Each structure stands twice: as C-alpha cells, then as structure tokens.
Amino acid sequence: MDLGIDRQALVPVVQQIVSAVAEWIRRDGVSPGTRLPSVRQLALDNLLSQSSVIEAFERMVAQGVLAARPGSGFVVAPPTALTEGHWYEGAEREWGAFADNPLGELKLGCGWLPDAWRESDDISYAIREVTRTDTGGLFNYSTPLGLASLREQLLKRLSRMHIVTSLDRILTTGGASHAQDLLIRTLLRPGDSVVVETPGYGNLYRQLAFHGVRLLEVPRTRAGPDIPALEALLQRHRPRCLFIHSLYHNPTGTSLNRAVAERLLELAGSKDFLIIEEDVYGDLQHAGCTRLSALPHDDRVIYVASFSKCLSSALRVGYLSASTTLIEQLASLKTLTGFGTSRFAEAVVATLLANGTYRKWVQRLRKRLSIEMAATLQVLEDEEWEVFAVPAGGMFVWARPGGGDRSRLQACARRLGVLLAPGALFNPGGEPSDWLRINVAYAADQRAQAFFRALGPARSTSTILKTTSK
Template structure:
C-alpha cells in the first residue's frame, strides 16, 4: 500500500498515515473485517518507522475506523450507523457543526487548531502543578467573579494590550459564547434591535435569534463594519448594541482599522448604543492593532475573549470586561444559571499564564500560522481563487474559486473527503454564497491542495484527482 507520504509537508507523518488509510477505506469502499498489511510491511514499503505506523493505527482504532483482531492484526472496523452526510455540515438545517462530522474527513473550514498542533506536555504539566499545590479546594466551586489568581493574570494581560480595567470589572465565563449569552440575556429583550456584521459568527446569530432579538445586518469591509451602511441604518433604527469581532475577524480574517474604530465610538455616543467587542483571536496578533476597548470609550465597549481557540476547545475558559455595575449583574446571572465556572480549568489557565508557558506557545503558534497563511495565499493565487482580503495574521481566509461552480465544488469536495464551511453558515439569513471560510492550519493537507487545484479555471476535477492519486 503506497501511502504517498510527503516528508516536506508541514503535516506530521503520523497524521498523513491516518489520512491516507482513512481515504483508502472510504474511496475503495473496503469491507469491514478486511485485514490491513502488517505494520512491518507497511513501514518497509513506505520507508517509515514501525512506531509511526503503530501510532497512526492506534489513532484509527480510537476513531472507529480500524479494530484489532486476535491473530489478524488490524482490520477495517464495522462502521457505526450514521445518517447520510453532505459535502459540508449544516446547510440543510441552516447551521452546522463539525464536531460530529464523518471520521477521517478533512475539516478545512473548522474554527480550531489541528490536534497535532497542540502541545499536550504543557497542559499535562499544568495539571500536575495545580494538583500538587491546590488539592484542598481544586474541585470546589469558584468565586462568583472567577478564580482570583486567574483574574489577576487577566488584569496583567489586559494592561499589556492597553485595555484599562480593574479586578472588579473582570468576570470569567465558560468561553466567549457563554459571555455573549450572559450579555444578551442581561442587556436585551425580545424585540430589541442590534447590529451584527455579515458575514459573521453564526453562533452569535442563533443566540440573538433565540432571545427574539432583531438583527440589523452591516457588511464587513476590509477595515471593519461598512460605515456608510451603518450610518444609513442608524438613520431609521435605534439599536441597543453593536456586536463586532475586531481582530482577525471570523470568517474574513480582516482587522479593524483605527479610523473606523474612532468613528464607531463616535456613533455609539451619538446614538447611545453599547459595543460588544469579541477578541478571541487577538492573541494571534503580529504587529500593532486597534481594539475599541483600548481607546477612550466611556464604558460603552464591553470586551469579550477566550482561551478556547488558542489553547483547547475543551478548556472552556473565557472572560469579559465591563463596568463594575454591569459585572455585578452578570455575576448574579452566571451564578443563578450555572453556579459558577470550573475552578479546575481556570487554575490550569492561570498556571500556564503565570509561568510563561502560554506566552511562548502563542509565539510559536503565530509563526506556524504565518507560514501556513503565506503558503495558502500563494496556492490560491496560483489557482486564481479570489481572496476577500489578505489578513495580517490569524487562521482564516475568506475565498472563492475564480470561476464559481457550486456543483463542481460539491462533487470535488465529496470525492476528496473535504468538509467545507460555505458562506450560508456565516449569514444571519443563511443566504447562499460562493465564499468559503478556509482555516489555513488545515490547508497544507494534500486533499485541500487537490481541491484548490481542481477548482482552478483551466483544470477539470477528474484530471486533478488522477494526478494527485486521490
């Protein structure tokens, strides 16, 4: 079996083995019970170490694609009963999740980092450290505002990015979505109007709609919300809030420019609305940037952030900064609805912040993402894809084939085993669009590269699939 290992790729060899075997099982329709070549033979044929093949096979067992059989080694597992999947998640229902996607598929448009990028040793160290030093209260409830030692670390971090606040103005949450939920339920009621960016974060749209809030759409431009469109809306509407993703916007990858930021604050004062600024990708910044929370805003800006995107989606640790009066209201609702946040998770993040591990990890992550961003942009340019804007950092690109062809894209993505995030997922009305969110951390995978090339203007899907061995 030729696994087609590319030793120059940024994707680790073990993950390439996992992807190649999963693709072979899916493409060939291999029957359950089929025996795989021996580990020794597979390693020999592909010039691999046996330990790499063993680790890859163990991952495939954990994913349910392979099983072990006494005396037969590894065999193709009996598939679990699932509903039919589409070439992307959620379009039929309007919204989707990649968390329950078919095993072995490439989640090219997902919103998190690949498992192989995570540095589990640092997290393991933090677990051991807090287990040794905080055993007496480790599994108790945290305080209403959050673990004091974490909030002290957050205050230091906010000071470094020029966000002026104090300990009693910081509240920890179960991630950024929890922070937004608390704000929506505290500040808004059914029938209220808010301004949202489009394209934008789908989960925010759903949270607002669930509360019966009316969404006023403003297009996202390269430097932030489209100001003429916003000013036009404000002539006839009186929104309570504006929700904005300032840095490395999801899904376009763009960042707020200073002139737009200053005008937004002027409008907030003139029209009397609050601004909820989400900054979950802000730690990925490379150079100077503009945050509304770092400017003079008279308590009109509420800052929301999280460690779920940079550390782990399983570590549900987020936080927000607002006026002391609002924080008191939010803390009451937080306690009423959830009895507080996880002391264990917050102690882990506090440890990683205090010992410098998180800072060093983010520095390495920025370099890795920067290289992936440059490489992906080059491939898309070569294949004549259209890119909405060239981001200064972060993990997202908003792009579409130079000659949009939804049917061809659908066929190619299905054949290659690629899950996409189409534009409909980032529209408040689920409006169909040719644009796709691309997570550059996954774009070096051979399946992603084959998709980009297949959608070039001078190539056919069948030609690309043949030349890439897919």
C-alpha cells in the same frame, strides 16, 4: 460497488475507500444493518488489495460508521453509533466543520487548531502544579467573579493591551460563547434589535435568534463594518448593541482600522448603543492593532475574550470586561444559571499565564501560522482563487475559486476527503455563497492542496468532472 479510486490522487487509497463508502451511506441513505459487499469482491471490482479494503473497513468500525458481524462481513452501523458523541460547529452536518470527525476527513474549514499543533506537555505540567498546590481547585466552586489569581493575571494582560479596567470590572466565563449568552440575557429582550456583521460568526446569530432578537446586518469590509451602511441602518433603527470582531474577524481574517474604530465609537455615543467586542483570536496579533476597548469609550464597549481557540477547547475559560454595574448583573446571572465556572480550569490557565508558558506558546503559534498563511495565500494566488483580503495574521482566509459552481465544489471536496465551511454558515439567513472559510493550519495537507488545484480556473470544469465522476 465502484469506489472510483484515483491512483494519481494525493489522497491515500485507504482514505479514498473510507470516503467513498461514507459518501455512499450518506448519499443513498443506506439503512443500518445493510451488508456491504465482501472484502474480496470489493477488492476485485476496484483492482485493490484485500488488505487495503480490510484496513479501510476496520478504520470505519473504529469510527462507529460500520460494524463487523462474524461470519457476515461488515454492515452499516446503527444511527446511535454513527452520531453519538459527535459535535460539530454549525449544527448541520452538511456544513462539515466537525470537531469530532468519524470519517477522518480534513477539517479545512474548522475554527480551531489541529490536534498535532497542541503542546500538551505544558498543560499537563500546569495540571500537576494545580493538583499539588491548590487542592481546593479540585473540589470547590469558583467565586462569582472568577478565581482571583486568574483575574489578576487577566488584569495584567488587559493593561498590556492598553485596556483600562480593574479587578471588579473583570468576570470569568466558560468561554466566549458563555460570555455572549450572559450578555444577551442581561442586555436584550425579545424584539430588541442588534447590529451584526455579515459575514460573521454563525453561532452568535443562532444565540441571538434563540432569544428572539432581531438582527440588523451590516457588511464586513476589509477595514471593519461598512460605515455608510451602518449609518443608513441607524437612520431607520435604534439597535441596543453592535457585535464585532476587531482582530482577525471570523471568517474573513480582516482587522479593524483606526478611522473605522473611531467612527464606530462616535456613532455608539450619538445613537446610544453598546458595542460588544469579541477578541478570541487577538492573541495571534503580530504588530500594532486597533481594539475598540483600548480607545476612550465611556463604558460603551464590552470586551470579550477566551483561551479556547489558542490554548485548548477543553479548558473552557473565557472572560469579559465591562462596567462595574454590568459586571454585578452578569455575576448574579452566572451564579444563578451555573453556580459559577470551573475553578480547576481557571487555576490551570492562571498557572500557564503566571509562569510565562502561555506567552511563549502564543509566540511560537504566531510564527507557525504566519508561515502557513503565506503558503496558503501563495497557492490560492497560483490557482487564481479570489481572496477577500490578505490577513495580517490569524488563521482564516476568506476565499472562493475562480471557476466551478457550488455543487461541483462540494462534490470535489467530498471526493478528496475535505470538509468545508461554506459561506452559508456565516450568513444570518443561511443564504448560499461561493465563499469559503479556510483555516491555514490545515491548508498544507495534500488533500487541501489537491482541492485548491482542482478548483483552479483553467482546470475547474474538467478536473472537477474527472474527480467526481470516479
């Protein structure tokens, strides 16, 4: 077996072995139980040390990709060992944005922070504080609207964002996706039409499609939804809702400007539709920004946010603000479908908000992301990648290489141990696209840097062919 080891590459040899074997299993559809070449033979054929091959194989055993057979060497693990417990954004393996990644590849296109960036001590302290002072949180349901102490903290947060609301207009949820699901079930029926941005968040598209809702696409520009395109749509259709990311849009990283925001609110009033504004990355803002919810809107705007992206994906705590009538309906559905949300998780987040820990953490996170954003944009410029827009903050850049087709791009990424989130993930119909979502928190990794350089226009063809033919 030729592993195609490149000793000039920045990727460690052991990782190259892991990636090459994993690619062989995926590409050739190797059956479970298939025996791999012996460690000695594989090392001899590829001019490697046996210790490097053993380390790579043992890593893949720990990840559930291979299994060790005493006296028989290593074999491909059965499917249950390959897939059990591994969830990934987008549901299709080829999209590659794994949350739990058995092959150790770089999740360059994922939508969350690296584990190494997390500050677990602060969360651990909050957990100890909750278990010490609020024993009911360990055993009891939360209230239909959510834990009162958390909603009080959320009211303060929304007030600082100039969003006018009250305690009876705030509902906690199990993350932003849960909030969206409650809204879709309550506001929409099969056959209804809604406006969505494209590119946009793939999971929202699938939620809407699951409920039989028709998607009307409006292009996302650097300033927000394309207003002329939206106005043309509204001449032909009567959508019930418009779904939008105002700040640090996923995946383009762009933010809404004031003129577009005001026109959206005018259209919502004249054409009689609601706007659902998702703001899961809004805490990463550096300076002044425009939120639809902070402008006069006569209850036309529903605000949705979450702590999952910035704080912890395991603490599934989100919330929304809407009219009291809609909040009552959502609270009834929330109770009916899940007996409420986790009181314990809500108490932990309330503690982090009350003691200032979350505010200080987000301040540090903004600075770190700002440094990584500048560095990523610089290397993309140096390698002549096309960038859709220069984000004012957040964690995403929407970009595409200056040369090379999609198949070569994917082959190069696989060879370097990089997992991508290609443009097809962010199109309602899954149409192929040259654009990629890049998470700047992962872009300083040597594998990402090698990937950016390999796809530069001056080297795109020769470098990709060289890299993928090994």
